[in-house]
Amino acid sequence: MKITQIAGFLGCGKTTLLLKLSKQLADDGERKVALVVNEIGEIPVDGKVMEESGMQVKDIGGGCICCEVASTFAKTIYRLYKDFKPDHVLVEPTGVAVPHQVKLAARMGGRDAKISIGPAIVLFDATRPAELLDMDMLGQLVTTQIKDADVIAISKVDAVDDTAVSESAEKVRDYNAKANIFNLSSFTGIGLDQLADTILAWEA
Ligand SMILES: Nc1nc2c(ncn2[C@@H]2O[C@H](COP(=O)(O)OP(=O)(O)O)[C@@H](O)[C@H]2O)c(=O)[nH]1
Numbered sequence: 001m002k003i004t005q006i007a008g009f010l011g012c013g014k015t016t017l018l019l020k021l022s023k024q025l026a027d028d029g030e031r032k033v034a035l036v037v038n039e040i041g042e043i044p045v046d047g048k049v050m051e052e053s054g055m056q057v058k059d060i061g062g063g064c065i066c067c068e069v070a071s072t073f074a075k076t077i078y079r080l081y082k083d084f085k086p087d088h089v090l091v092e093p094t095g096v097a098v099p100h101q102v103k104l105a106a107r108m109g110g111r112d113a114k115i116s117i118g119p120a121i122v123l124f125d126a127t128r129p130a131e132l133l134d135m136d137m138l139g140q141l142v143t144t145q146i147k148d149a150d151v152i153a154i155s156k157v158d159a160v161d162d163t164a165v166s167e168s169a170e171k172v173r174d175y176n177a178k179a180n181i182f183n184l185s186s187f188t189g190i191g192l193d194q195l196a197d198t199i200l201a202w203e204a
């Protein structure tokens with residue numbers, strides 16, 4: 001059971017990607033996928049609709065899975081393993097979560113379960129780079145997330161021109177020299193195959 005998080009600030013496209021990617025990972029019928037969503041006043045995933053398509057959806061509220069409710073998250077991971085045995089768990093942390101802490105909490109849920117930790121995929125919204133990196137506002141949080149990323153997806157590339165996409169990529173590269181950087185549009189499908197392939201191939 002591989003646990004992969006899709007992180008990034010509120011509104012950068014996590015839920016939209018989660019739904020696309022889960023279908024992509026499950027679609028060939030060979031893999032079971034479960035979703036864990038941590039919502040604090042964010043737009044909810046329609047769990048009922050997803051479950052009708054055969055996916056398990058767990059919604060954790062009451063705090064952030066990387067801190068206040070890390071133990072609830074760990075228990076949820078463990079129960080998913082015991083009861084549902086998915087091949088992949090996709091996790092959407094809150095917009096303020098710190099990726100390496102989410103990984104630590106997921107490992108706690110491993111215990112005797114056979115889990116592996118997939119890449120921390122962090123979305124960076126190409127439509128508002130200046131706002132996200134403004135150090136007086138969100139900057140510290142967003143750069144912490146970028147530094148922690150294994151994979152950075154420059155999201156919503158359908159909504160901006162190529163120059164803006166490259167500028168966002170250059171900006172995030174300043175904070176993380178190692179991560180793979182992909183262009184992503186969950187609307188047009190750009191980057192979805194690359195992300196799915198990266199998750200499947202990932203060895204922590
Ligand atoms: N143009 C564009 N908009 C997107 C894309 N993905 C998400 N959005 C929009 O961005 C907003 C926030 O998306 P959501 O998935 O809820 O973001 P989250 O808060 O990170 O989970 C919504 O209005 C989405 O329709 C994309 O690939 N392109």
Ligand SMILES: [Mg+2]
Nearest residue numbers: 014015042043
């Ligand atoms: Mg969301």
